[in-house]
Amino acid sequence: MARHPDRSETTARTPTVYDVADRAGVSIATVSRVLRTPDAVREATRERVLSVVRDLGYVPSGNARALAGRRTGVIGLCFPGHDGLEGDRDPLRVEGGVRVVDDRRNGAPAGGSNLYFDEVLRGAEVEAWRRGFALMVAAGRGPSREVIVNDIAGRVDGLAVVARTVSNELLTHVARRIPVVVLADATQADGFDHVSVDNSAGMQALVTHVVGELGVRDVVYVAGPPDSPDDAERQLGLMSALAAHGLADVPRVAGEFRRDTAHAAVAELLRSRTPRALVCANDQSALGALDAVRERGLRVPDDVYVTGFDGLDVARFTEPPLTTVGQPMAELGRAAVQAVVDRLEAPGKPLTATRLGVELLLRESCPPV
């Protein structure tokens, strides 16, 4: 009471434990107990307190709780902005009304709108919920990203970060405060727990299908960005499958994981020659490859096989449907949260590196034999 000389109920502030305690004629400790360990309080008292809680519209401050309890009950998830989300700078359109659009099929499906992270996020949310944690998201864009991550790090019990979202330096820094797990990057020995997908095995299976079963010798790889750990692993799988079939290497063009870039690169390539198969680093670039092949008047799969990687939904609806490697995206998110929680529960245990399996989805663009 000393700290709160005037808790007269007339003051219009958001009510605190003190207000509830006063009104119910109990101590703040009892109010706290009613909320956290109801069985430790006599029924009558409990009822009284609860009714005051209702009357006052009391909602306990999560921050005060976290501070006093030394745990927030929140897990953070950071990933690198929603790619291609131009809406980022669109002014928000808020007029009502209806616009009529003739939307009959007039071209290839639009590029996948970043389903990838949507699904990771969903998986993470589900798992966090089950483990009794709330989830805080930061899909950083721009330089302020580092600031935000730092900020988030201060409000959660643990953090899951998608590879390449922020500098390793920052990661190391925040890891001194809370457990950090890195998603979609198999790199070891950086002191973090890791959760990733079997990129290498996936690509290996895919290329084995193309080279081994279909017997194609003339392959071109539409590569991802040089600094992508994902692509690095996929190339490892590629090389290994090639080697297994007596091929030393194949030519590459730079697709950069992007539809437009891949489109341009493949168009350029096709001006000089037509390989039998275009193995693309991801689905987006496969869409670009498909565009370029079509423009050239070539048929898929008859003239050229085309394959992707990721298993975006949109890959099922291309013309023809795209053979690709499906990643368990939602499970990635779940596994990440799981790894964070596990680490929280067993701080001392050795670092883990979770590997999730993938699916080789054989479709018309490069069909089964």
Next chain:
Amino acid sequence: MARHPDRSETTARTPTVYDVADRAGVSIATVSRVLRTPDAVREATRERVLSVVRDLGYVPSGNARALAGRRTGVIGLCFPGHDGLEGDRDPLRVEGGVRVVDDRRNGAPAGGSNLYFDEVLRGAEVEAWRRGFALMVAAGRGPSREVIVNDIAGRVDGLAVVARTVSNELLTHVARRIPVVVLADATQADGFDHVSVDNSAGMQALVTHVVGELGVRDVVYVAGPPDSPDDAERQLGLMSALAAHGLADVPRVAGEFRRDTAHAAVAELLRSRTPRALVCANDQSALGALDAVRERGLRVPDDVYVTGFDGLDVARFTEPPLTTVGQPMAELGRAAVQAVVDRLEAPGKPLTATRLGVELLLRESCPPV
């Protein structure tokens, strides 16, 4: 210092302002200033403090900040669990490896995997970020939902809640502490800010197309759940368009917004007769209607027109592509966050009811004239 007699740097705890202050030979106030208002501190001092921050791996506690600063910098978003996410109870599969699947088109596209909320979430995230807030998500499933919402309410500055996620009672309760905006429910006069899409106008435009332009008189409405405010509004639009064309009403069957339910209901209907058009309350039920029509050996649009509502991605890839009303889902999320932030900045202003426009997407299942 009185409160922290032993701040000797040898103790291995997560460092606090006190540790930084000690090491840098300044007061905690100065440390705080360096972080919040750098210009208020002499350059030399600032550098010194910053370097200690780095050395110690200091990350400020967001909770303590929020508590002292009386604002969290976080906005909450709650929606009703990820529908149909069975993965909810799946054990997480964590073995690596590759599974090969012949995934050539073998049926209709799978039902939309809840893109709806994924996009709302994404929109909210983007807007929160731009406004300098972090986002906390709760996609509640089960009864503990109410508990969690309450919990979240205690850790955020404002809350956006999708209609029918939690009881109005709880909403009213937490609204006494922080601003609450309700999504996708046009109901007024409940004391909350609202953000929704123009359901009524959308359906009206759609039905005007069917009845007015295509001249169909024999329509059946595949309705949503009786307690859905969304469907209620859509029916309003339906009635109004019918009236405008001299039709009193049309028969209804219960689709419940679900593919399976709608499938069953329409199959039942078709056993007795075949209406010229099936106007469905949402895309999911339109998928079900399509299934039933196909099974009956009828052709769309030649024998029956079918329409949906929502504009899910999957509706573009059905056979034939589905005429539907597209909702700006990401913008819904953005507008919600915007409403929360606006309310935070101007607590006194009158309640708002934001209405987002929709698009009538005319596709092959009920094409333009």
Next chain:
DNA sequence: GTGAAAGCGCTAACAG
């Protein structure tokens, strides 16, 4: 510019 001190609202011993 910088420091001292007073909380922010809650939990968790520790007494009784």
Next chain:
DNA sequence: CTGTTAGCGCTTTCAC
């Protein structure tokens, strides 16, 4: 079963 009392780590006047 209930009350007292320390803090949790930070921001923020108010002096100097």
